[in-house]
Amino acid sequence: MKTIDVQLAENAYPVYLGQDLLTQADLWHRHLGTGKVLIVSNDVVGPLYLDALTNTLAGRDLEVHTLPDGEQFKTLETWSGIIDRLVSMQARRDASIIALGGGVVGDMSGFAAASYMRGIRFLQAPTTLLAQVDASVGGKTGVNHVRGKNLIGAFHQPSTVIIDTNTLNTLEAREFNAGMAEVVKYGAINDPGFFAWLEASAERINKRDPDALNELIEQSVLNKADIVRQDEKEAGVRALLNFGHSFGHALEAETGYSKFLHGEAVAIGMVTAARLSENRGLCPPGATRRLKTLLQTFNLPVSIPADTDMAGMAEALKLDKKAVASGLRLILLNSLGSAQVDQDSSTEDIMQAMNESLN
Amino acid sequence: MKTIDVQLAENAYPVYLGQDLLTQADLWHRHLGTGKVLIVSNDVVGPLYLDALTNTLAGRDLEVHTLPDGEQFKTLETWSGIIDRLVSMQARRDASIIALGGGVVGDMSGFAAASYMRGIRFLQAPTTLLAQVDASVGGKTGVNHVRGKNLIGAFHQPSTVIIDTNTLNTLEAREFNAGMAEVVKYGAINDPGFFAWLEASAERINKRDPDALNELIEQSVLNKADIVRQDEKEAGVRALLNFGHSFGHALEAETGYSKFLHGEAVAIGMVTAARLSENRGLCPPGATRRLKTLLQTFNLPVSIPADTDMAGMAEALKLDKKAVASGLRLILLNSLGSAQVDQDSSTEDIMQAMNESLN
Numbered sequence: 001m002k003t004i005d006v007q008l009a010e011n012a013y014p015v016y017l018g019q020d021l022l023t024q025a026d027l028w029h030r031h032l033g034t035g036k037v038l039i040v041s042n043d044v045v046g047p048l049y050l051d052a053l054t055n056t057l058a059g060r061d062l063e064v065h066t067l068p069d070g071e072q073f074k075t076l077e078t079w080s081g082i083i084d085r086l087v088s089m090q091a092r093r094d095a096s097i098i099a100l101g102g103g104v105v106g107d108m109s110g111f112a113a114a115s116y117m118r119g120i121r122f123l124q125a126p127t128t129l130l131a132q133v134d135a136s137v138g139g140k141t142g143v144n145h146v147r148g149k150n151l152i153g154a155f156h157q158p159s160t161v162i163i164d165t166n167t168l169n170t171l172e173a174r175e176f177n178a179g180m181a182e183v184v185k186y187g188a189i190n191d192p193g194f195f196a197w198l199e200a201s202a203e204r205i206n207k208r209d210p211d212a213l214n215e216l217i218e219q220s221v222l223n224k225a226d227i228v229r230q231d232e233k234e235a236g237v238r239a240l241l242n243f244g245h246s247f248g249h250a251l252e253a254e255t256g257y258s259k260f261l262h263g264e265a266v267a268i269g270m271v272t273a274a275r276l277s278e279n280r281g282l283c284p285p286g287a288t289r290r291l292k293t294l295l296q297t298f299n300l301p302v303s304i305p306a307d308t309d310m311a312g313m314a315e316a317l318k319l320d321k322k323a324v325a326s327g328l329r330l331i332l333l334n335s336l337g338s339a340q341v342d343q344d345s346s347t348e349d350i351m352q353a354m355n356e357s358l359n
Numbered sequence: 360m361k362t363i364d365v366q367l368a369e370n371a372y373p374v375y376l377g378q379d380l381l382t383q384a385d386l387w388h389r390h391l392g393t394g395k396v397l398i399v400s401n402d403v404v405g406p407l408y409l410d411a412l413t414n415t416l417a418g419r420d421l422e423v424h425t426l427p428d429g430e431q432f433k434t435l436e437t438w439s440g441i442i443d444r445l446v447s448m449q450a451r452r453d454a455s456i457i458a459l460g461g462g463v464v465g466d467m468s469g470f471a472a473a474s475y476m477r478g479i480r481f482l483q484a485p486t487t488l489l490a491q492v493d494a495s496v497g498g499k500t501g502v503n504h505v506r507g508k509n510l511i512g513a514f515h516q517p518s519t520v521i522i523d524t525n526t527l528n529t530l531e532a533r534e535f536n537a538g539m540a541e542v543v544k545y546g547a548i549n550d551p552g553f554f555a556w557l558e559a560s561a562e563r564i565n566k567r568d569p570d571a572l573n574e575l576i577e578q579s580v581l582n583k584a585d586i587v588r589q590d591e592k593e594a595g596v597r598a599l600l601n602f603g604h605s606f607g608h609a610l611e612a613e614t615g616y617s618k619f620l621h622g623e624a625v626a627i628g629m630v631t632a633a634r635l636s637e638n639r640g641l642c643p644p645g646a647t648r649r650l651k652t653l654l655q656t657f658n659l660p661v662s663i664p665a666d667t668d669m670a671g672m673a674e675a676l677k678l679d680k681k682a683v684a685s686g687l688r689l690i691l692l693n694s695l696g697s698a699q700v701d702q703d704s705s706t707e708d709i710m711q712a713m714n715e716s717l718n
Contacts, residue, residue, distance in 0.1 A: 076435075076439060083511055087504055087506045115474070115511050116511065117510060117512075118501065118512045118513055119513070142477065145442065145446055147446045150477075152474050153474060154473065154474055154513055155478070
């Protein structure tokens with residue numbers, strides 16, 4: 001087991017990484033409060049791992065709340081169902097929520113933990129690659145609004161993140177690949193060495209070689225923690241983590257949050273943003289092709305579907321929360337391994353890059 | 360105009376106190392961000408003061424969102440209407456919300472400001488005495504759940520609080536008196552001199568003498584700021600501010616949030632808690648009578664209505680968020696001007712004090 005200490009200004013918490021962690025009782029008891037425990041999971045992950053976790057927590061005053069699986073259920077209504085459950089079990093301020101599942105489970109139960117009685121304890125047990133490398137660091141919680149992703153939420157840091165890498169064994173290929181999109185992102189924006197390592201290790205990764213996966217998760221968590229530490233409330237450098245996300249969010253909104261997994265939309269968004277960077281001369285030629293090739297190695301989509309309503313996407317981009325009043329704020333590449341915040345793209349530049357990304 | 364600097368660990372902000380502040384443009388522009396502005400008010404306060412405030416903010420990209428008046432509308436549904444409005448006006452992270460109204464408007468728009476895009480700027484313009492002396496310091500925001508008050512919410516400090524004391528001229532007597540309950544509370548828990556001043560100044564206060572009101576608001580804000588500063592997240596001494604609130608909340612819940620104003624329920628709750636303190640020998644005899652007399656001077660109710668379902672109240676108390684697992688945590692008096700957190704009351708003690716408080 002590895003322990004990565006995430007040190008933030010106001011909070012510090014450990015991320016544990018290894019096999020069989022769902023059954024290590026001491027780890028869990030160390031980080032749970034004294035009160036009641038609500039495990040929030042979904043109907044896909046729950047049947048696989050709930051037994052192991054509830055056995056580990058035997059003796060605790062514990063309930064399980066199961067959500068339907070899927071980004072389309074990341075709504076105020078589902079969130080309010082978690083709140084109702086906390087109320088009906090008479091959870092108090094000393095209660096804890098454990099999120100057992102992917103990013104959707106984590107985001108919604110995190111926002112429930114942030115807002116129930118103005119904040120209770122929150123433990124993350126991410127079971128997808130995406131949640132392990134992305135959602136477990138940063139404290140972002142939230143739900144979608146019909147007009148935009150994550151428009152409602154809070155910053156709420158977990159007490160701990162416990163990553164049992166065994167859970168990746170049952171993760172279906174499409175979900176695994178979607179997680180790889182965020183992994184590639186860390187290389188693209190911040191770490192040229194890691195990007196090259198991913199190119200060299202693609203075959204081992206696709207075979208889910210345990211050592212390669214451990215290395216990949218650890219490097220991703222370290223990269224993200226490093227960026228978040230510099231900027232907990234996302235005013236500056238942390239924005240780089242949104243590389244590919246403005247286009248990705250717009251595409252998700254335009255396709256009703258049902259066609260693409262988040263990571264798939266981000267993969268397409270990163271290629272679009274790289275293309276815009278190249279078109280504007282910010283980044284040397286060839287970066288887009290190299291990024292596209294690596295993403296395709298992980299079977300990720302890299303083009304906007306031909307039937308997408310581009311006017312709708314443009315409208316969705318205006319509302320994206322990464323924007324500020326003065327112009328659309330995008331993360332663009334300087335090179336593979338370095339990115340910047342940019343607000344100088346014209347609407348024409350943006351539409352051209354999107355059109356060139358059409359399938 | 361007086362300026363009270365509220366100094367908290369993570370945030371510091373000024374509370375301005377005086378006449379005609381709604382029309383002092385420089386004050387408002389100094390604290391608003393660069394983005395769009397949403398004024399949230401209600402259908403009673405709005406018609407009285409919205410014109411003045413929107414004139415003051417002429418030139419701003421501004422919208423007004425009007426809520427129905429009353430604690431019974433302090434729900435997730437009303438809150439989600441504010442969120443929808445922010446979305447439809449395409450508010451971004453640089454937007455500000457101004458709460459123009461009483462505690463309900465402040466609590467709900469504060470929670471909207473806390474959770475829209477994980478937090479935008481929030482300015483308070485409290486127009487009731489209760490909101491001026493209570494809600495303007497502490498950063499508590501939230502909405503009610505059908506099973507308990509303020510079960511959903513966040514801590515979100517305002518950028519500033521602007522108290523235009525002219526707004527008290529139009530405040531109806533019942534609302535004014537309800538605010539006096541919280542004012543009396545500061546004396547009872549923390550400031551024997553202020554308690555005595557209130558007894559001596561009751562006549563001037565009831566005539567709404569401007570100097571008496573200014574003194575009363577300033578002393579209340581200073582008392583509350585002093586307590587909050589010691590304990591921003593309500594783990595210790597801040598709990599004293601809940602004097603009378605556990606019983607008050609239970610009574611409000613049991614009567615559907617429609618029979619009593621918050622301050623009225625707190626008045627009854629304080630008398631019940633004082634009685635419990637005396638019964639248990641924690642507080643010298645006579646304190647309950649003196650407290651009751653002062654509250655009655657301000658025309659506040661001091662008894663639980665005869666037809667109240669006491670079993671329902673007992674059940675509501677169990678869920679009250681001021682409770683922790685080990686027993687009902689209540690604020691009890693050591694004397695008039697000093698209070699303590701106590702968890703040693705038996706169910707019998709508590710029921711007895713409630714029964715003795717029955718009308």
